Amino acid sequence: MSGPSRPGPGPRGPGGNTAPVVKAQNFGPSAKRLLGTLRPDKPRLIVVLIFAVLSVGLSVLGPKLLGEGTNVVFAGFVSLQVPADATQEQVVAGLVASGQQEQADMLSAMDFTPGAGIDFDKLAGILVVVLAIYLFSALFGWLQARMLNGIVQRAMHRLRLQVEDKVQRLPLSYFDRVQRGDLLSRVTxxxxxxxxxMQQTVSQVVISLLTVVGVLVMMFIISPLLAVIALVTIPLTIVITVLVARRSQKLFVAQWKSTGVLNARVEETYSGHAIVKVFGHQKEAEAAFREENEELYRASFGAQFISGIIMPAMMFIGNLVYVAIAVVGGLQVAAGIISIGDVQAFIQYSRQFTQPLSQLGSMANLLQSGVASAERVFELLDEPEQTMDADPAKTAPADASHLEFANVSFRYSADKPLIEGLNLKAEPGSTVAIVGPTGAGKTTLVNLIMRFYDADSGRISLDGVDIQTMTRDDLRARTGMVLQDTWLFSGTIRENIAYGRPGASEADIVQAATAAYVDRFVHALPDGYDTVLDDDATNLSVGERQLITIARAFLADPRILILDEATSSVDTRTELLIQRAMSRLRADRTAFVIAHRLSTIRDADLILVMEEGAIVEQGSHDQLLRARGAYWNLYNAQFEAPMEEEPETGAVAVVTGAIDAPPGDGDDGLNRSATSM
Structure with a gap:
């Protein structure tokens, strides 16, 4: 693989979702790299190859020995047709004298005793040897297939581990620009x-190639002329396979790309089925699904149809060669050049020769499909990883909670600046609220603290230690995070809370649940803390799920707490309770709160107002209201009544409620006003 796929439009920051464009790779390099996954089992592969050689070698000897048996039967039959008191030489001489030269040539090439009949002892010995050969051939074939199966499964086990490890090392920017459905399709x-x-083709390819070589050797031993006739199939097979493979490879790549797109569509539609129904977009969703499903059908049908041409073509060529060998072989038997048993053996060899070629051709569709999937997996494995942690890494004090941004700049795209020259100090035990319009850079600020992204320039320090000199695990172990979108895994409520601190005692779990008011509703559930959450935890309300994530953060007992709209999904009463709990949790810790509802951050020690990546205002709630700047506008906008259109004039009336300024600011408050627009 020469590099990652060409992505679509650049990421739009966290949550950006653009489908990757799969870059087609050459079959040869991708197939070679795929076979390279078997390299760790090289000693076992050598044993497999030895067993395969033995199995094929023994099976190739079978037709030759059976041909000898045929010669015994035919010679016995001929011996009964000539006078018993004559020798073989006399019989041949008599045929020559009577002008029957062809019969004389045929009998001269045979070994028989006139009048003796069929030598059944010799025939029985040949059949016993053939039976033993085929039994041992089957045994070695079974052994190589069993060992190879284990090798392939171990290779897939290693590949899955590589994919899983790779996913863990990918930067957040990768997940921002790929569709989850497409990523899941690659991984699964x-x-x-x-x-x-690999399970269906590796063993068959090895056996087929060895069979072709072994049969070819036996055919040249029997008759070079007939062997040359059989060799005609090889260039024809190569030409047909190459021509078909060139066309089918692109279609197989398109097939698996379409599979990823369709999976992304299904995942997106099913996970948001409630929204789809609420806005009445069922028909649009069905139309999009039908269109992408039709595209997958066309790619799959084309790939399978074109690659399926190979097998019939190989069979047609094989039948032509069979006829040619039968005709030429018959003439050679009549001329006494070879025996009838050799012709029989050669016809069997011709079938054995063309059959593996046909099998190799028929496996082209499997190989093309597998290599196309391998390209997509290798493309994932070749994606740029997040930068390595510093070595040796530094560490901050265990109770470190003083964060400082010094002239920090960051952008998702090189041509689109977002945060420029940001300076900020967050004191231990303080609560820093971050507000601003969508796209202002609030979540980006949190991503920089967590090192989901690294700053382009400037310095972010924790108690004086640059966080880029710390390991990510060390930094994140000090941080608790509660997001607006809840994430709970399939398991019990107890296990989900304990995720914040593995090995926590039952008392600690209950204490965290009580602090987050989870304990209030858990006892109303049939199994209490042992209640198993189903997929997406739909057996709980949105607010209850959010409370569990907050309890998880309580249990983690972090030095730095990040709340990204953490209470947006709970009712007002529960929100007040959580705010009280958060006040206790934030003691002696630094807390960053991203909020849209400004009423939830009135008691924050410091409020940052961000616009276009810059802090345009900062201060307490009262100070910012008195300043009547950007924060005052945001706060005031949340109390504006809905815009009402006047039925006759079409004018829009905006009714704005007054907001009393904080006491002591020398202002009586804002005047109530109604403005027509």
Missing amino acids: NDVDNIGQT
Whole structure:
């Protein structure tokens, strides 16, 4: 792989979602890299190859020995047709004298005793040897297949581990620009397809190639002329396979790309099915699904149809060669050049020769499909990883909670500045609220603190230690985070809370649940803390799920707490309770709160107002209201009544309620006004 795929439009920051464009790779390099996954089992592969050689070698000897048996039967039959008191030489001489030269040539090439009949002892010995050969051939074939199966499964096990490790090392920017459905398709469908392809083709390819070589050797031993006729199939097979592979490879890549797109569509539609129904977009969703499903059908049908041409073409060529060998072989038997048993053996060899070629051709569709999936998986494995942690890494004091931004700049795209020259100090035990319009850079600020992204320039320090000199695990172990979108895994409520601190005692879990008011509703559930959450925890309300994530943060007992609209999904009464709990949790810790409802941050020690990546205002709630700047506008806008259109004039009336300024600012408050626009 030469590099990652060409992405679509650049990321739009966290939450950006653009589908990747799959870059087609050459079959050869991708297939070679795929076979490279078997390299750790090289000693076992050598044993597999030895067993395969033994299995194929023994099976190739079978037709030759059976041909000898045929010669015994035919010689016995001929011996009964000539006078018993004559020798073979006399019979041949008599045929020559009577002008029957062809019969004389045929009998001269045979070994028989006139009048003796069929030598059944010799025939029985040949059949016993052939039976033993085929039994041992089957045994070695079974052994190599069993060992190879284990090798392939271990290779797929390693590949899955590599994919999982890679996903853990990918930067957040990768997940911002790819669709989850496409990523899941690569991790599951494509890896499974690779495993099935290797399982079905590797052993067969090895056996087929060895069979072609072994049969070819035996054919040249029997008759070079007939062997040359059989060799005609090789260039024809190569030409047909190459021509078909060139066309089908692109279609197989398109097939698996379409599979990823369709999976993304299904994941997106099903996870948001309630929104789809609320806005009445079922028909649009169905139309989009039908269109993408049709595209997958066209790519799959085309790939399978074109690659399926190979097998019939190989069979047609094989039948032509079979006819040619039968005709030429018959003439050679009549001329006494070879025996009838050798012709029989050669016809069997011709079938054995064309059959593996046909099998190799028929496996082209599997190989093309598997390599196309491998390209997508290798593309994921070749994605740029997040920068390595500093080595040696530094560490901050255990109770460190003083964060400072010094002239920090960051942008998602090189041509689109976001945060420029940001300076900020967050004192231990303080609560810093971050407000501003959508896209102002609030969540980006948090991403920089967590090192989901690294700053382009400037310095972010924790108690004087640059966080880029710390390991990510060390930094994040000191940080608790509660997001607006809840994430709970399938398991019990107890296990989900304990996720914040593995090994926590039952008392600690209950204490955290009580502090986050989870304990209030848990006892109303049939199984209490042992209640198993289903997929997406739909057996709990949105607010209850949010409370569990808050309890998880309580249990983690972090030095730095990040709340990204953490109370937006709970009712007003519960929000007040959580705010009280958060006040206790924030003691001696630094807390960053991203909020849209400004009423929830009135008691914050410091409020930052961000616009276009810059802090335009900062101060307490009362100070910012008195300043009547950007914060005052945001706060005032949240109390504006809905815009009402006047039925006759079409004018829009905006009714704005007055907001009393904080006492002592020398202002009587804002005048109530109604403005027509």
